[in-house]
Amino acid sequence: MRSVALPEIFSAAASLLYPATCVVCSANVARAEYLCGDCQQRAPRIVPPFCAKCSEPFPGAITQTFSCANCEHRVLHFDCAVAAYRSRGLVRRLVHQFKYARQRHLRHPIAAWLRETLHDSRLRGRHFDLIVPVPLHPARQRERGFNQAELLADLLAASINLPTQTVLERTRYTTTQTAYDRAERMENLHGAFRLRKNRDVRGLHVLLIDDVLTTGSTLSECARVLRKAGAVSVHAATAARA
Numbered sequence: 001m002r003s004v005a006l007p008e009i010f011s012a013a014a015s016l017l018y019p020a021t022c023v024v025c026s027a028n029v030a031r032a033e034y035l036c037g038d039c040q041q042r043a044p045r046i047v048p049p050f051c052a053k054c055s056e057p058f059p060g061a062i063t064q065t066f067s068c069a070n071c072e073h074r075v076l077h078f079d080c081a082v083a084a085y086r087s088r089g090l091v092r093r094l095v096h097q098f099k100y101a102r103q104r105h106l107r108h109p110i111a112a113w114l115r116e117t118l119h120d121s122r123l124r125g126r127h128f129d130l131i132v133p134v135p136l137h138p139a140r141q142r143e144r145g146f147n148q149a150e151l152l153a154d155l156l157a158a159s160i161n162l163p164t165q166t167v168l169e170r171t172r173y174t175t176t177q178t179a180y181d182r183a184e185r186m187e188n189l190h191g192a193f194r195l196r197k198n199r200d201v202r203g204l205h206v207l208l209i210d211d212v213l214t215t216g217s218t219l220s221e222c223a224r225v226l227r228k229a230g231a232v233s234v235h236a237a238t239a240a241r242a
């Protein structure tokens with residue numbers, strides 16, 4: 001009896017806290033929805049052609065393989081990084097409100113975007129053992145109140161019935177990444193992550209999660225640490241991409 005009643009109480013409480021209106025424009029939406037049809041239409045979906053490795057969209061109608069300016073002359077340690085949306089307009093605004101304005105409930109529409117990456121041919125049908133969120137430095141997490149990647153990883157893991165674990169930790173508090181160019185970012189990140197104590201990823205196929213991919217340096221550095229610790233493969237998925 002109790003196992004049935006408790007979730008009902010929680011969902012009733014949640015619907016009082018978050019009435020069924022679009023999180024962007026406040027239009028009425030169905031109970032389980034967070035965005036109305038019009039706002040969802042305005043979210044800029046990443047469509048081909050894009051880089052197979054880092055999902056960087058390529059303007060124009062290129063059909064043959066092209067080399068991506070973001071991937072050229074660098075080693076990216078993940079197998080591939082799949083992003084569903086461009087971090088522009090409404091997507092960018094929602095992610096910012098989620099991260100910097102403590103709008104924790106926005107994890108739901110953003111996780112729904114993240115979940116769309118699983119339909120991509122690079123991830124579809126692939127077996128994963130473990131979902132791993134990109135960690136924040138503890139000081140930054142305290143300041144923000146949560147790790148956005150962890151909230152998204154939890155929702156994704158629950159929806160596809162996979163385990164998730166905070167396997168990595170961030171040991172260096174780096175300055176805001178946007179102030180650096182690509183080479184500096186990579187240099188800046190080297191050694192910033194490590195495996196937490198008593199975690200074991202040997203032999204595992206890992207799905208690494210973050211909210212946004214900017215250059216791919218953070219995901220690559222996390223993937224490098226996971227592989228070094230014995231992960232067989234590391235695919236990355238993000239809701240959005242710069």
Ligand SMILES: [Zn+2]
Binds near residue numbers: 025
């Ligand atoms: Zn709307």
Ligand SMILES: [Zn+2]
Binds near residue numbers: 054056
């Ligand atoms: Zn690329």
